[in-house]
Amino acid sequence: MARQTVVRHNDWGTLTPPALGAWEPTLSVTVVVPTFNYQQKLPYVLAGLAAQSYPAHLLEVLVVDDQSSPPQELPEVRPDNTRLVRVEHGWGRANACQLGARLADGDVLHWYDADMLAHREEVEAHARWHHLVDYAVPGGHKLFVDPASLFEVDPAVVRDRIAAGEAADLFPGQEHEAHQWVEDYWAKTDDLRTAGPRAQRFHIGMTGSVTKALYLDSAGFDPSLKLGEDMHLGHSLAQAGGVFVVDREARSWHLGRSQVLRRAEQVNRFNDPYLADLVPTMRPKRNKRGRAYQVPYLEVVVPAGPADDTIRVVDSLLDGDVPDLRVTVVGPWSSVHDDRVQPVEDPVLETRLVHRSYLHEPRVRLLETAPASSDAEFVLTLPDVSLAPLPVAVSAMLGDLERTHHGARALTYPTGGAARLERTAALARVARLAAPGDDREALMDESFGVKAYDATAVGWVPTPEREVERFLLPARPAVDPAKSEDRLMKALGQDGPAAVTPREPEVEKKGIFGRRR
Numbered sequence: 001m002a003r004q005t006v007v008r009h010n011d012w013g014t015l016t017p018p019a020l021g022a023w024e025p026t027l028s029v030t031v032v033v034p035t036f037n038y039q040q041k042l043p044y045v046l047a048g049l050a051a052q053s054y055p056a057h058l059l060e061v062l063v064v065d066d067q068s069s070p071p072q073e074l075p076e077v078r079p080d081n082t083r084l085v086r087v088e089h090g091w092g093r094a095n096a097c098q099l100g101a102r103l104a105d106g107d108v109l110h111w112y113d114a115d116m117l118a119h120r121e122e123v124e125a126h127a128r129w130h131h132l133v134d135y136a137v138p139g140g141h142k143l144f145v146d147p148a149s150l151f152e153v154d155p156a157v158v159r160d161r162i163a164a165g166e167a168a169d170l171f172p173g174q175e176h177e178a179h180q181w182v183e184d185y186w187a188k189t190d191d192l193r194t195a196g197p198r199a200q201r202f203h204i205g206m207t208g209s210v211t212k213a214l215y216l217d218s219a220g221f222d223p224s225l226k227l228g229e230d231m232h233l234g235h236s237l238a239q240a241g242g243v244f245v246v247d248r249e250a251r252s253w254h255l256g257r258s259q260v261l262r263r264a265e266q267v268n269r270f271n272d273p274y275l276a277d278l279v280p281t282m283r284p285k286r287n288k289r290g291r292a293y294q295v296p297y298l299e300v301v302v303p304a305g306p307a308d309d310t311i312r313v314v315d316s317l318l319d320g321d322v323p324d325l326r327v328t329v330v331g332p333w334s335s336v337h338d339d340r341v342q343p344v345e346d347p348v349l350e351t352r353l354v355h356r357s358y359l360h361e362p363r364v365r366l367l368e369t370a371p372a373s374s375d376a377e378f379v380l381t382l383p384d385v386s387l388a389p390l391p392v393a394v395s396a397m398l399g400d401l402e403r404t405h406h407g408a409r410a411l412t413y414p415t416g417g418a419a420r421l422e423r424t425a426a427l428a429r430v431a432r433l434a435a436p437g438d439d440r441e442a443l444m445d446e447s448f449g450v451k452a453y454d455a456t457a458v459g460w461v462p463t464p465e466r467e468v469e470r471f472l473l474p475a476r477p478a479v480d481p482a483k484s485e486d487r488l489m490k491a492l493g494q495d496g497p498a499a500v501t502p503r504e505p506e507v508e509k510k511g512i513f514g515r516r517r
Contacts, residue, residue: 003435004133006447009405010192010199012136012245017128020121020249021053028058029127030106034096035114036066040151041255043075047155048118050079051162054127060106064096077155094221094229101215110209116142117253119167125250126209135214135432137242140207140250144177147255171253179204191246196405197425199244200281203234207252214240217428219375222278228271235279239375241429280324280377289323292363297324298398299376304331305385307353315468316388318363321395327364328371329354374424383417388466393459397421407448411455419455423448
């Protein structure tokens with residue numbers, strides 16, 4: 001089978017989809033419609049889906065009722081192959097969509113909210129990208145309208161008008177509101193083609209699609225999320241190698257304003273701690289110093305060697321300018337025993353010292369084998385413990401990768417080995433593209449970019465030379481309290497006893513939702 005087309009970074013412009021109506025689809029599509037008390041709007045949503053240009057025998061609609069009261073029923077006007085399932089455990093859109101994905105029969109999963117009204121070619125426009133590559137994540141174009149006038153029209157009439165290509169004329173004389181913050185970013189990034197790894201932040205699931213294969217390779221929806229699930233799914237799909245496409249011919253009406261538009265400040269306030277914890281690419285929501293998060297920005301994999309060198313390397317990583325990390329030390333930890341033995345003559349002494357040093361350090365985990373994959377945004381794999389990073393070395397190299405949107409950096413060691421700093425999403429994309437016998441390094445370079453450095457030229461030093469500062473507390477007589485207070489104030493930047501002057505506030509910066517970063 002021919003290798004899939006290579007998309008560099010997020011430049012989906014290298015893909016050439018067929019013109020609408022001028023091709024023959026073969027993939028089956030399941031449109032997953034999560035609904036909760038949308039009894040009034042759902043008949044029109046299904047009427048629009050019943051008018052689609054996509055072949056009816058390839059189209060399934062799965063309505064997932066998230067415990068509506070009264071229970072949702074299917075209206076008379078609907079696509080031929082429409083099923084209704086009811087959520088029995090959990091609640092929320094993410095939970096409902098996850099259930100829909102699990103029960104869907106289609107090759108393609110098309111998320112479609114129960115307040116959306118599709119133009120005739122909406123499903124077809126999405127599906128054509130999935131016939132090109134299995135890692136496309138297309139999103140559609142939408143306009144927000146007041147649906148009041150629509151409810152005066154029979155759903156069968158709406159279906160027939162959409163089937164006749166008249167969807168654009170359903171709301172004459174009304175204001176049509178764009179999804180403005182999304183449109184603004186699309187305009188800045190040539191419809192996400194120059195957005196690189198930040199494209200995932202603009203995954204809007206109310207009208208998005210993905211191959212079931214890519215979805216299953218990703219972490220999928222997190223059913224614990226009640227808001228912000230689209231951005232988390234975007235991150236998950238990027239980590240699985242997805243490329244985010246803007247298709248302006250996949251058009252829909254949004255029946256009413258979304259909750260994010262109506263209550264943006266409240267929604268963002270609720271979302272911030274969840275997205276900060278789960279989505280490393282949303283760094284403006286994370287503290288620059290002093291915090292670790294559930295999903296780390298960086299994972300460093302260190303092979304255990306001599307205890308002194310291993311401890312110094314790990315301590316150097318923890319002492320650096322990237323606190324948002326996880327260090328995985330790989331060694332034979334199960335060999336550490338409780339048998340009676342002269343402690344300093346223990347055959348596994350080197351392993352024991354490293355084991356005890358990090359047994360209770362929350363940012364370090366001890367594994368017997370190197371992990372096959374990582375949930376972190378980046379993975380740094382060290383060949384040995386002969387070199388240790390200076391405090392700024394790792395953050396500087398991450399900055400180099402972020403600026404270039406590249407996929408990997410190789411840091412050559414005097415020992416002949418090389419450390420690898422790799423973007424997890426790039427590794428996943430290469431894995432999707434590679435055929436047996438392919439040169440994966442060449443493929444990484446083609447799809448993302450690779451560059452090599454001499455490690456000692458970019459902030460790595462022989463491990464014995466890397467000093468990690470420790471506390472000094474020599475034995476000495478007590479200091480007079482007045483003199484101690486004077487030293488306290490000097491340490492705080494004061495000339496003498498006085499209240500500490502608060503720091504000047506930083507210039508406020510606005511994030512993509514207008515929130516202070």
